[in-house]
Amino acid sequence: MWEKRPVLLLILATAAILVGTVVTMVLPFVWVNTEADRIASVTPYTPLQQEGRDLYIREGCNNCHTQTVRPLVTEVLRYGDYSKSGEFVYDRPFLWGSKRTGPDLARLGGKYPDSWHYKHMDSPRSMVPRTNMPDYAWMKTNLLDPEMVRRKMQVLGFPYTEEQIKALVGKNEIDALVAYLQKLGSDIPWRVATQATMVGELKNPFVRDHQAMEEGREIYKKNCASCHGEHLDGDIAPPLNGLTQTDAALFETLYNGLPAGGMPGFASLGASKIWQVVSYLKYHDHEKGQH
Amino acid sequence: MEKPEYNQAIVRSFVNWSIVWGLVAVLVGVIVSFQMIYPDLNFPPYLTFGRLRPLHTNAGIYGWGVGTIFALFLYIVQRLCKTGLWSNKLASFQLWFFNATIIAAAVTLLLGYTTSKEYHELEWPIDVMVVVLWVAFAINIIMTIIKRKEEQMYISLWYMMAAIVGVAILYLVNAAAVPVSLFKSYSAYAGTNDANVHWWFGHNAVAMALTAPPLAMFYYFLPKSTGVPIYSHRLSIISFWSLIFMYLWTGAHHLLWTPVPDWIQTLAMAFSVMLIAPSWGSVINGYLSMNGQWQQMKENYLVKFLILGITFYGLQTLQGPMQAIRTFSAFIHYTDWIPGHIHMGTLGWVSLIAFAGIYFLVPRIYGREVYSIPLANLHFWLVVVGQLIYSVSLWVAGVMQAGMWNAVNADGSLTYTFMETMVEMYPYWWARAVGGVIYLAGVLVFIYNIWMSVRKGQPATATATATAAAGSAGRA
Ligand code: HEM
Numbered sequence: 155m156w157e158k159r160p161v162l163l164l165i166l167a168t169a170a171i172l173v174g175t176v177v178t179m180v181l182p183f184v185w186v187n188t189e190a191d192r193i194a195s196v197t198p199y200t201p202l203q204q205e206g207r208d209l210y211i212r213e214g215c216n217n218c219h220t221q222t223v224r225p226l227v228t229e230v231l232r233y234g235d236y237s238k239s240g241e242f243v244y245d246r247p248f249l250w251g252s253k254r255t256g257p258d259l260a261r262l263g264g265k266y267p268d269s270w271h272y273k274h275m276d277s278p279r280s281m282v283p284r285t286n287m288p289d290y291a292w293m294k295t296n297l298l299d300p301e302m303v304r305r306k307m308q309v310l311g312f313p314y315t316e317e318q319i320k321a322l323v324g325k326n327e328i329d330a331l332v333a334y335l336q337k338l339g340s341d342i343p344w345r346v347a348t349q350a351t352m353v354g355e356l357k358n359p360f361v362r363d364h365q366a367m368e369e370g371r372e373i374y375k376k377n378c379a380s381c382h383g384e385h386l387d388g389d390i391a392p393p394l395n396g397l398t399q400t401d402a403a404l405f406e407t408l409y410n411g412l413p414a415g416g417m418p419g420f421a422s423l424g425a426s427k428i429w430q431v432v433s434y435l436k437y438h439d440h441e442k443g444q445h
Numbered sequence: 446m447e448k449p450e451y452n453q454a455i456v457r458s459f460v461n462w463s464i465v466w467g468l469v470a471v472l473v474g475v476i477v478s479f480q481m482i483y484p485d486l487n488f489p490p491y492l493t494f495g496r497l498r499p500l501h502t503n504a505g506i507y508g509w510g511v512g513t514i515f516a517l518f519l520y521i522v523q524r525l526c527k528t529g530l531w532s533n534k535l536a537s538f539q540l541w542f543f544n545a546t547i548i549a550a551a552v553t554l555l556l557g558y559t560t561s562k563e564y565h566e567l568e569w570p571i572d573v574m575v576v577v578l579w580v581a582f583a584i585n586i587i588m589t590i591i592k593r594k595e596e597q598m599y600i601s602l603w604y605m606m607a608a609i610v611g612v613a614i615l616y617l618v619n620a621a622a623v624p625v626s627l628f629k630s631y632s633a634y635a636g637t638n639d640a641n642v643h644w645w646f647g648h649n650a651v652a653m654a655l656t657a658p659p660l661a662m663f664y665y666f667l668p669k670s671t672g673v674p675i676y677s678h679r680l681s682i683i684s685f686w687s688l689i690f691m692y693l694w695t696g697a698h699h700l701l702w703t704p705v706p707d708w709i710q711t712l713a714m715a716f717s718v719m720l721i722a723p724s725w726g727s728v729i730n731g732y733l734s735m736n737g738q739w740q741q742m743k744e745n746y747l748v749k750f751l752i753l754g755i756t757f758y759g760l761q762t763l764q765g766p767m768q769a770i771r772t773f774s775a776f777i778h779y780t781d782w783i784p785g786h787i788h789m790g791t792l793g794w795v796s797l798i799a800f801a802g803i804y805f806l807v808p809r810i811y812g813r814e815v816y817s818i819p820l821a822n823l824h825f826w827l828v829v830v831g832q833l834i835y836s837v838s839l840w841v842a843g844v845m846q847a848g849m850w851n852a853v854n855a856d857g858s859l860t861y862t863f864m865e866t867m868v869e870m871y872p873y874w875w876a877r878a879v880g881g882v883i884y885l886a887g888v889l890v891f892i893y894n895i896w897m898s899v900r901k902g903q904p905a906t907a908t909a910t911a912t913a914a915a916g917s918a919g920r921a
Contacts, residue, residue: 157598160590160606167607167689171614174693174716178709179618179645185706186637208629212557214495224702226775228851231859239704242636247562250640250703254779255481257863279484284868286480288487288494302626309625376862424858 186239193240196341198312199334201303201319206334208306209293209327210249218287220251221260221338231422234261235344246310256287263340267416269390270381271332281380293327349410350421356402359426360433367445370434373427377420386440391417395440404432450529452519455536457810459516460803462540464892466508466547467796471885473501478878482871491555499566500554505791506564506654507575508547513799514608514658515543515582520806521601521665522586526593531585539581546574558628562643564650565619569630572620579616583609600681604661607689611653619646637704645696652692655790656758659798660727663755666802667731670747676733684726691720698769701778710771717769724762731755746821750801753829757793761786776851781870782843784877785836792832792884800824800891807895813902820894827887834880842873 156163185191199207210216223229225236237260242248266274273280276294278287300322307314360366375384381391388394397404408428411419420428438445480486480494487493519536523529530536549571553559559566567575586609590602619642621633632639664681668674675681697705697713731752735741741748764786767773777783807815815821849869852860 157603158596160587160598160602163598163603164587164606164610167603168610168614170686170690171607171611171693173690174695175614175645178694178696178712179642182641182706182709183638186641187635191637191704211559211561213493214499214557214559214561216561217495217498220779222703224775224778226702228853228859231853231857232850232863237704239637242640242704245636246634246639247560247632248636248639248643249561250700252563252699252779253781253783255867258779282864284864286482286484286867288480288484288489290489292489306625306629306631309623310631376864422859423862424854424856426854426856427858 191239198244201314202333203337205303206330216251218255220258222250223260233258261339263336263338265418296327298322298325358401362437364445366430367434367438370430373431451523452530453810456520463512470504470509475881478881481874517802525599527595531588535585601661601665604657608653608657615646644699648696662798680730684723688723701774717766728759747801750797754797761790776847780843780846781839785839789836808905811899812905813898816897816902824890831880831884838873838876
């Protein structure tokens with residue numbers, strides 16, 4: 155009887171543990187990361203990006219940020235296309251995370267211009283006043299070690315060129331981190347795929363509506379001021395105080411963003427809020443500060 | 446007199462050191478809870494949230510959790526086997542190597558040497574230390590069991606042995622990595638595979654470190670403290686085997702809706718729900734043992750710790766399966782609800798059982814009665830109230846957060862930006878920090894009480910020594 159025979163108990167317990175282990179942990183290797191879920195456009199990290207990824211790990215960014223978008227309506231709206239298995243084949247370790255104290259970063263690449271990230275990493279609260287993300291300005295003073303990065307690329311078996319290694323000389327840790335952040339989720343062309351083509355006539359329902367401009371001002375402060383400046387006078391993005399576009403053209407810019415120039419899309423705000431911002435931008439008297 | 450052959454000294458040292466690491470864990474927990482409210486409390490490079498949070502979880506699980514497992518198992522195994530340890534030298538080695546490992550872990554985590562895998566952050570050299578440590582422990586426990594003087598192995602020994610092999614398998618498989626340097630390695634698995642292997646480890650670390658060992662302690666200390674045997678031996682057998690069989694299927698409930706293949710997620714969901722049965726097998730066994738003895742809840746403070754502990758385990762194993770259901774996971778995964786769940790398990794279940802075990806041991810290892818029962822009661826209330834404030838406030842926070850993340854306007858757009866949802870968390874994070882401070886106060890009362898017992902406690906009475914000599918627990 156096993157209650158009297160420790161070795162038998164150990165063997166039986168090991169067997170009990172191994173059944174579920176083999177089925178749910180060993181067996182999946184047959185399907186995962188094979189040709190079946192390969193995505194041709196997904197590429198390994200460059201030396202700079204890989205170093206950035208290792209810094210992300212070192213600083214434990216994964217304690218506040220996740221990196222998987224689930225196929226749920228609101229999540230896709232908020233972050234972008236849901237994550238596919240084939241997008242992670244070069245990730246050692248995986249960085250999906252388990253807690254969203256900050257937003258998901260799986261689709262971050264291309265959302266902001268580099269300058270936004272530099273400023274944000276320096277001092278997140280200068281961009282987003284009530285965030286609890288720590289400052290990482292100190293990382294700018296640490297330079298990269300090109301030979302170490304080369305070793306890493308060799309261990310990982312990722313392709314690299316001598317130029318890429320040489321280019322690391324003089325680069326600091328934030329340079330690497332930003333390069334990594336810009337790669338996240340951008341190997342598949344989901345931004346282009348989700349661009350909406352405006353159909354029908356776009357008509358601003360608010361125009362000079364005071365209430366709407368007031369709301370628009372609030373929305374602007376929360377979503378736009380960090381790039382375009384508190385008073386629309388420009389910062390890392392151009393000033394918006396002399397706009398000449400039509401309401402419809404502005405709507406389209408805000409809805410889809412200008413991905414090539416680093417202006418994020420704001421489709422998730424919804425049409426009504428976008429029109430309120432358009433009204434605020436166009437019809438508020440920004441010099442006198444009144445509607 | 447078989448007393449002299451028991452190695453009490455090693456138990457005493459492990460108790461002392463696990464209390465030290467327990468205090469560190471709670472203290473760092475309170476610090477990170479305030480960093481989430483005041484980011485100015487981050488002091489780069491070493492003392493930032495991203496580095497301190499893993500220090501908190503590792504000090505908690507490996508320092509306090511595993512530390513008390515070592516302490517209480519080394520005690521229990523000698524009593525249940527009616528013999529001294531197989532090797533006292535190996536046990537002494539285990540003690541100093543345990544502290545060396547925890548210190549190395551703490552230092553390297555602060556230096557930023559981490560694999561980033563939750564609860565397995567330690568880089569490969571420290572992984573090697575953990576493995577050596579576990580092997581030393583395993584050999585001593587298993588050899589002691591083999592040379593035992595009591596033929597029948599009591600329930601606690603089954604859980605102990607399962608935990609020993611379970612942790613070994615999990616830790617080794619998940620640790621596989623290719624080193625680049627002394628303090629950097631890359632996981633042997635990539636992407637989705639890595640995630641699946643990791644959460645197979647992650648959930649079963651909960652099973653093999655935070656469930657099976659406290660159950661082993663519960664099955665020993667409940668009959669010991671109350672003088673009543675465990676209600677049903679058959680129920681113990683059924684729940685033991687089904688628990689260790691089912692747990693291993695459930696890891697992917699941490700990965701619902703992710704790119705992990707659907708069928709693994711579905712299996713995880715199904716087995717998680719089925720896990721209620723073996724989990725509650727132990728809860729019910731504990732409750733029914735108390736039949737006719739419930740007055741002890743009032744008279745015997747140890748019973749309060751043990752019964753509340755198993756009650757939190759019962760709640761934990763209802764909440765867990767609920768979280769493992771796809772629709773519910775879609776809602777609360779990634780929110781503050783989850784730390785609420787975790788801390789009912791760690792602060793409620795695991796720690797209450799460990800506290801009870803240590804109080805029980807005081808007369809037996811220090812030869813002194815517990816200094817003050819009123820202080821032990823104060824300790825009890827502080828930690829229970831602290832933990833409830835913590836968990837309840839984060840459950841509310843998590844539901845609110847999930848609600849806001851998912852809120853949509855009539856035109857199908859999102860109602861709230863991320864920051865609009867995040868700033869709503871601050872009041873709840875405050876409540877959690879307050880709960881943490883109350884819990885910390887409870888731990889300080891506990892430490893003071895133990896300290897005073899050693900210094901000023903009455904010499905241990907004959908009963909304590911007599912029960913100590915009585916050997917195995919319950920009906921074994
Ligand atoms: C039937 C038993 C249990 C089941 C099915 C279960 C289920 C779960 C699930 C589904 C999650 C992930 C939630 C999410 O991220 O969406 C979770 C998290 C967790 N649970 Fe449980 N739970 C159980 C018992 C316990 C117990 C007894 C403990 C003891 C302390 C515990 C500790 C944890 C911890 C530490 C985490 C956090 C993992 C992370 O960092 O994401 N659980 N549990």
